[in-house]
Amino acid sequence: MKTLNNFSKGIIKENPVLVLVLGTCPTLATSTSVLNALGMGAAATCVLVFSNILISALRNVIPDKVRIPCYIVLIAGLVTAVQMLVKAYAPELNESLGIYLPLIVVNCIILGRAEMYASKNNVFDSAVDGFGMGIGFTLALFLMAAIRETFGHGTFCGMEIPVLKNNNISIMTMAPGGFFVFGLLIAAVNKFSKHKPKKNSFGCEGCPQFAVCAKSELSSCNDAAEEDE
Amino acid sequence: MTKLIIIMLSAVFINNYVLSRFLGICPFLGVSKKLGSAAGMSIAVIFVMLMATAATYPIEKYLLEPNGLKYLQTIVFILVIAALVQLVEIVMKKYTPALHHSLGVYLPLITTNCAVLGVTILNIDEGYTFIEAMVNSLGSGLGFFLAMVMFSGVRSTIEGSDIPESFKGLPITLVAAAITSLSFLGFGGVIENLFA
């Protein structure tokens, strides 16, 4: 039961994209088509699960002082491995994700989960947490991409949709459409969730640098924290 | 020379890192609330982008490529950037405390800013020469600055408006970002035709 909760919190209650608002860059950039979104989601989930497992396994070995560099090295290594595998077995996906594939390294979700969860919990729980978060990320990407591809290209997974195909709104697949759809989705989540729309100011708590920047007085994150109250 | 100008202008306006490539969205949404912090953050980003390119470009060309170690690119670049940011912060703190006071706080935030890693990798992918890579980094940094400063203006206007309950906070910010990025689309044709 506990495991189930641990898994499902990443999908709904603490959805990394729509509730915690982390990993916005790949969400906006790779959600132009459903297949891209699913590919990105799968790659990130893979990295997330393994990075959580590794970091949790090494949590007693890694000294506190160098933990962030250690996490970055481990994550970057995993991302590179995934990148090579994608290049080898799914070259088209590599082509369409382009720069965003290596940039999984700096995806806040991964470093965030390492710092907030994997460094404090056992290997099994961390793996489940990583998997749940990954599925949540993929789901949010899929939602965005479904809306953008349907209206922007008039297709779904590459299949044509009769009427929309000739009346597509191509701005949806361009940059402004990305911001717009993301804004609408978060507004919808606010509307239908039982929580007060309080969490929706920019989520600094999840940011891996939060501890560092909360210390400095001038910190911009403090501004965001004030906004929260 | 024309090529350098085109690289510069397109990095600032057309392939704007924030508004069209979606890199560095986190600081764009998080730090753009006040004009002062928006400007401080983006100046720090320009600085780190230039330093990072100056450091990673030679590493790629003289160390990784000749030895067939191209696959280590991601891991080497992110470590170099992280180390560089730390180093800059330490040096700044020691020798220019005033500058550290105004910019230093943004430095740790930049390590995980995807715009910085993005610009270093793109410089290699696009096959730029060292000069072109530096110009591209400067342009990308300036583009980030422009987007941040413009957007902080937009946000201060939103602040005083009456917004539907569920749109309060982030959603309206994102819708505003959509409109800001729409305005940047207009630059596309302009610069293409300037040099056509």
Add this chain to the structure above:
Amino acid sequence: MKDILKPIIVLALICLLVTASLAYVNIKTAPVIKAAEEKAASSARHEVLKEAETFERINSLKLPDGAVEAYKGNDESGYAIIVKVKGYGGDMKLMCGIRHDGTMEGVKTLTHNETTGIGSRVVDNNSKYKESFAGTTAGEYRDIDTVSGATISSKAYKKGIGIAFDAFKAIREAEHENAE
């Protein structure tokens, strides 16, 4: 002292282990990546020149500037020529299939860095602009208009197609000389 040494040793060890395992993955995947690239290249050749079943690379003559690789299809089906031109956002690589009689059968964009929504209207592999070149000859392709708002991209695209025709001409001339 121990406080300083331990983090350094742990970090160095992690770096070493990660790099070692990456080297292992690289050795395992490098041949697969190469094979996948090879396969993608050959399927691109078939896409632009449907009649040809096998292709043979032409190495014997110097191609005009901008033409990177040229392949000859079997049974006088035609030629597949890869050209590289400077587009708006960087280099674009096109694969052009020219039939034996000198008409363009199809063009495929291999790589490009054009702006999404602007230059991409020219280079996208399902763009109308691309289709307008099908069936043109060396004399006709220049008459095709550029796409408004994406002048540099379309000019570069046309230039690439021009280079492909030049390369075709050069290859044919060389073949005639050899035949005589």
